[in-house]
Amino acid sequence: EPEVTQTPSHQVTQMGQEVILRCVPISNHLYFYWYRQILGQKVEFLVSFYNNEISEKSEIFDDQFSVERPDGSNFTLKIRSTKLEDSAMYFCARTGDMNTEAFFGQGTRLTVV
């Protein structure tokens, strides 16, 4: 059973559109992460989020991306104006505290057409 639930499982969007990917923790986790995996490639870190703030982000996480926890529960990744190269699997992950491994959600497959 996944430690976090992601919705939707698959999202198809037109280039230039905004998308919001959601991550719902099952219990009260503190640390969240978003990763991206382009088809057939490695898993890449995007951003870490702690205490309702971004704690670290990668070079991939440019101004097109944003994260928030709007209602204290769901954790969202927004891509403002999608590009073809944003097509990938996006995984939300959590750790219980800083010293434990990351557990990944099932992922959202984003297809930009």
Next chain:
Amino acid sequence: GENVEQHPSTLSVQEGDSAVIKCTYSDSASNYFPWYKQELGKRPQLIIDIRSNVGEKKDQRIAVTLNKTAKHFSLHITETQPEDSAVYFCAASIMTNAGKSTFGDGTTLTVKP
């Protein structure tokens, strides 16, 4: 930043044989090394991890070794079975921020019955 290299990119073994996947890392500050198994279309799942205060860890048919001096770590799978077929990723991180990992490129393991 951290750079993780993983070899080989593909590995094919006969059922019952052993499989070895090797990784190197560049940042001497990294002290936590998880290994993930990813089946097609699924999320990465942690199968074993090792922290820098130990040189080896074993869990049934899976073992990991770590050489901090050489910045090498390896995954060993013995008595391979067809269900071991998957993509395996090594990763490196700092234990106080274990959710943020740098992944290797992955190894596609095929176990032939």
